[in-house]
Amino acid sequence: MRAPNDAFGAFVPGPPVFATGAATGPLAGLGFAAKDLFDVAGLVTGCGNPDWAASHPPARAHAFAVQRLLDAGATLVGRTITDEISLGLLGRNQFHGTPINPRAPDRLPGGSSSGSAAAVAGGLADLALGTDSGGSVRVPSSFSGLYGMRPTHGRISVTGLMTQSPSFDTVGLFARDPALLETAYGLVLDDKAIPGTIERVMIATDAFTIADAPVREALQPALAKLRAMLPAEDITLSEEGLPRWAERQRRLQQAEFSATFRDWIDAYNPRFSFEVGRGLALAALTAEMDLGAERAFRTNVRTEITDRLAGRALICLPTTPILPPLRGIPLSAMGEAGRRITELTGIAGLTGLPQISLPLGEAGGLPVGLSLIGWPGADEVLLRMAREWAA
Amino acid sequence: MRAPNDAFGAFVPGPPVFATGAATGPLAGLGFAAKDLFDVAGLVTGCGNPDWAASHPPARAHAFAVQRLLDAGATLVGRTITDEISLGLLGRNQFHGTPINPRAPDRLPGGSSSGSAAAVAGGLADLALGTDSGGSVRVPSSFSGLYGMRPTHGRISVTGLMTQSPSFDTVGLFARDPALLETAYGLVLDDKAIPGTIERVMIATDAFTIADAPVREALQPALAKLRAMLPAEDITLSEEGLPRWAERQRRLQQAEFSATFRDWIDAYNPRFSFEVGRGLALAALTAEMDLGAERAFRTNVRTEITDRLAGRALICLPTTPILPPLRGIPLSAMGEAGRRITELTGIAGLTGLPQISLPLGEAGGLPVGLSLIGWPGADEVLLRMAREWAA
The missing domain is CATH 3.90.1300.10 (Amidase signature (AS) domain)
Structure with a gap:
């Protein structure tokens, strides 16, 4: 058992928390x-x-x-x-x-x-x-x-x-x-793995286009290696545009988290940063909308992408379109950054598909993640691929 | 100089704050x-x-x-x-x-x-x-x-x-x-008093109708006394309804306080109770609306009421339509209470007119205020009337 040296301010303030693991096992000593x-x-x-x-x-x-x-x-x-x-x-x-x-x-x-x-x-x-x-x-x-x-x-x-x-x-x-x-x-993970065999990778060009140039460039070496490892195909993931997908994903998620926190908020009037309080206030408005079209869209896009993957393909995209923002940026810049990020992260959220982020890029010393999305149940496949790529 | 005995939790937490007044003067010793x-x-x-x-x-x-x-x-x-x-x-x-x-x-x-x-x-x-x-x-x-x-x-x-x-x-x-x-x-007060002579009082029946029954009943004895003191006339203050006036007042005020706090919020992402954070978030939406109609309405209603008062009349109304709410009511009930209160308090806010609240009512031991609104510059007139009524 080690005392956490919290040089990075990672832990919740307060007394240290420990729970000792079993004496033996695959993670013993970690x-x-x-x-x-x-x-x-x-x-x-x-x-x-x-x-x-x-x-x-x-x-x-x-x-x-x-x-x-x-x-x-x-x-x-x-x-x-x-x-x-x-x-x-x-x-x-x-x-x-x-x-x-x-x-x-x-x-x-x-x-x-x-x-x-x-x-x-x-x-x-x-x-x-x-x-x-x-x-x-x-x-x-x-x-x-x-x-x-x-x-x-x-x-x-x-x-x-x-x-x-x-x-x-x-x-x-x-x-x-x-x-x-x-x-x-x-x-x-549960026992519902769907092993499949990766036969090719689809490079989501619309996702790369959304990304800032330093992100795109940082991922080129890894992308070249991926193209050498597997047959690759450039695709457009969303004909109507990933920003429109993300809008629907945000609405559906807002309606759900608004319902989660509604009763607690009403009873306690809790304190939040303005960013979070505003998010909850606007989500409460979204929760009153009819989201039938968004739900139907979600079902369709899940089926569509799952069919394209067909147990044989992966989708490759930047994990986020931006580099890590500077600490202390204003709220307006935070909102814009969050909105842009969900244009890429919303895809797996909408579809329920597994997505692994690999730390394979670097832009001026800053890490940049490359992502692979797999078919439903491809979690083990993605994890094995990440291990083999790193080896 | 007295140490504040803060039995009512009235003072801002922290070390006591004092500033000693001049040795002589009309408020000496207070x-x-x-x-x-x-x-x-x-x-x-x-x-x-x-x-x-x-x-x-x-x-x-x-x-x-x-x-x-x-x-x-x-x-x-x-x-x-x-x-x-x-x-x-x-x-x-x-x-x-x-x-x-x-x-x-x-x-x-x-x-x-x-x-x-x-x-x-x-x-x-x-x-x-x-x-x-x-x-x-x-x-x-x-x-x-x-x-x-x-x-x-x-x-x-x-x-x-x-x-x-x-x-x-x-x-x-x-x-x-x-x-x-x-x-x-x-x-x-500045030197722009407009003395006038109170010739009559207008009882705002629409304001009394908005009030809960216990508030209305609590004010009947004071109202009876007022009718004995001055010629009284029952009037309808707002033909279209005080709730509609209050909506416009809230929009105009929201746009102003949103502008006041916008830059600070953007720079600091400060913490607020949900109630206040939500108010600021929704006010930011209001601030983006065209409020030309609200501004024109405000100018008109100011002129209209000032003309009705004509330096000779007062308007009488309940200060608030509700009794003091219980501590710990849920946020939804707070929002409703606040909305109802502004249906009466918004009148003076919109018009810029002076309004004095007199503690002349009681409902089951709870205080209930009666209000008098005067013409622009009638502040001294209202204060003198309050003193003479109490004497």
Whole structure:
């Protein structure tokens, strides 16, 4: 058991949190951190907001994923900072502080699983649990130079996890080492793997076009290597434009998280940063809209992309269209950054498909993630490919 | 100089604040409190929000009204809690705590000048400065059983006062004793009094109809006395309905306070209670609307009411349509209460007319305020009438 040296401000303020793992197992001797959305028995799950913590009782049991990692021998070395109630993609938290991005200390770490990414990137933990509803594992993976995956929706139990948007919420993991990521996912994924064989990769040119030039350029070497590894095909993912897909994804997610937090907000009038309070206020308006068209669209696009992948292909795209933004940018710039990010991260959110982010690019010293999206149940395939590519 | 015994949680948390008044003067020996929107030299004006306080420098001079009261011999005994950045009519503050209503400890004190009302109603100060943009002196006067006045817009200098909505902002005072209120206003009002002679009173039946039955009934004895004092006439103030007037008043005020806080919010992403954050987020949408029709309406209704008053008449109405709400009501009930209150308080806000609230009613032990609106510059007339009525 190691005392966390929290040089990167990754952990939730307060006394250190430990839970010792089993003496033997595939993760014996390793340390992991868990986002403050996962229950740890005896502690209040704070969800990155002090008023949430003050208005909820302690958890009675560990969350499913926490328990699995403990059983496999890993020790929980800390609970990590999240964007308030998991709403945010940049990693800012006005109550607990914004974790330092160990790979780019003047840049934001990405969120909402910001502290988990900082803990792993900074060597404070070997592994960390995060959640990804709209990009919250993939974005900090890219910004902090880590391997991280959003699994197929529904393949990891969310028992003991704070809900945000049920039809979007997934449990994700971060690691520096893709072999360790594969091992750890093997402990938490259900048995519904769809192995398939990767016969080709589809390069989503519309996703690359959306990205800023430094991101596109940073990914060219990895893309060249990918083209050498597999037959590659340039495709347009969305004829009507990824921004339109993202608009619908945001509306559907807003309606869900508005419903999640509505009663608590009405009872407690809690404090939020303006960014999060505004997001909740506008989401409440969205929740009153008829979203039948958005739901129908979601069903169609899921079927369409799953058919294109057909158990044989992957989609390649930049994880985010932008480099990690500077710390302390104004709110208006944060909003614009978040909006642009969801144009790429919204794809897997909408479709429920697994997406892995690989730390294979670099732009002026800043990490840039390349992403692969697989068919439903391709999680193991993506993890194996990441390991083999790194080897 | 007295140490403030803050039994009612009226003062801003932190070390006691004092400024000793002049040795002689009309207020010598008296104590006053000032809402945390008024500058006190050497201290940061906090505006009821810790992130505002943390991002602003100390004041270099006392606000105009604070200096005038000090010069007249009153001692500043404390700075009082306000609703966050003065947005609110019920007196809740999720950062500093909600002051106790000394007249109804299980009820809200009214706001946003909540602490000023609590300090005076609880005997911690003889007088207190507040501000009234949308009702923030009149509502706590009514809820806390005090004399309080919103002066004619522009008749008291706002130098050293935190701006909220410039075309609505006024400096107001609270007292238990109407003679003291008259003396204190005499020290801060400019020389543009329009004396006039009160020949009659117009009872705004539409305003009484809006009020809950207990409020209406509580005001009947005072109303009967008023009818005995002056020729009275039942009138309808608004043919189209006071709720429609209040909608326009809220839009105009929202656009102004959104502009006031926009740059600060963009730079700092400050924390607010959800209620206030939502108010600011929705106000930002209003600020983008074309409000030409609202502005024209405002000009017309000002002229129309001023013409009806004609320097000879007053309008009588309930200060608020509701009794002080219970502490701890849910946010949805707070929103509804605030909306209903502005249907009556919005009249003076829209028109810039002076309005005095007199603590002349009682409903089951709860204070109920009766209001008189006068013509522009009738401040002194209203204050004298309040004193003579009480005598």
